[in-house]
Amino acid sequence: MARRSLLLASLIALPLAASAASASFNSGDEGWTTPVGGTQTWMPTGGNGGGWVQVEDTDGNTDIHLTAPSAWLGDWSAYNGGTFSFDARNVNGLSTDWPGFGEVTISGTAGSVVLDIAAPGQPTADGLWHHYSVSLTSAAGWTGSAPLASVLAHVTGLTINGELHAGPGEIVGFDNIQVTAVPEPASAALLLGGLVLLAGWRRKR
Numbered sequence: 001m002a003r004r005s006l007l008l009a010s011l012i013a014l015p016l017a018a019s020a021a022s023a024s025f026n027s028g029d030e031g032w033t034t035p036v037g038g039t040q041t042w043m044p045t046g047g048n049g050g051g052w053v054q055v056e057d058t059d060g061n062t063d064i065h066l067t068a069p070s071a072w073l074g075d076w077s078a079y080n081g082g083t084f085s086f087d088a089r090n091v092n093g094l095s096t097d098w099p100g101f102g103e104v105t106i107s108g109t110a111g112s113v114v115l116d117i118a119a120p121g122q123p124t125a126d127g128l129w130h131h132y133s134v135s136l137t138s139a140a141g142w143t144g145s146a147p148l149a150s151v152l153a154h155v156t157g158l159t160i161n162g163e164l165h166a167g168p169g170e171i172v173g174f175d176n177i178q179v180t181a182v183p184e185p186a187s188a189a190l191l192l193g194g195l196v197l198l199a200g201w202r203r204k205r
């Protein structure tokens, strides 16, 4: 019985250690806001799975900056070496002639880093959802006023630039914003240990 408990604890340890945060927008905007650059509306259906958030560029002067809620901020050390990703959609098919789209800015007490994780011309004016993903590693090309790892140690702000068109009028959709950690070797070892125990327990029976 004790071995079974240990096994369960080992299996549970893996997802806890491989931590992640995600915004599915399936029941609301989950605290994400667009303080400047456009008018944000939560949409209950039509996302890349359930609900999503759309921002319409109503001013044409300021880039759309979808901004993370405070619940997302803090110590991101566990995500160092992990992955940040989001889905986006060019809702009304305006030409993608503004390079700002896809810039992810991570601010911290140490400084800030930025990286445009979308290729030029994204998101394509096909009305479909597109996935954008980047490694949280210095090798990915993050630039800024402090090393990526230092910024991740205490994150104070996170924005995604949705501005895809020069001038007003574009409507951009966001869904499935996610940050995930790489599984730690320690938790992988725990899982392996659990599987060995399971094998031994089955053999005894």
Ligand SMILES: [Ca+2]
Binding pocket: 024, 025, 026, 047, 048, 049, 050, 051, 052, 175, 176
């Ligand atoms: Ca969704």
Ligand SMILES: [Ca+2]
Binding pocket: 057, 060, 098, 163, 164, 165, 166, 167, 168, 169, 170
């Ligand atoms: Ca615009």
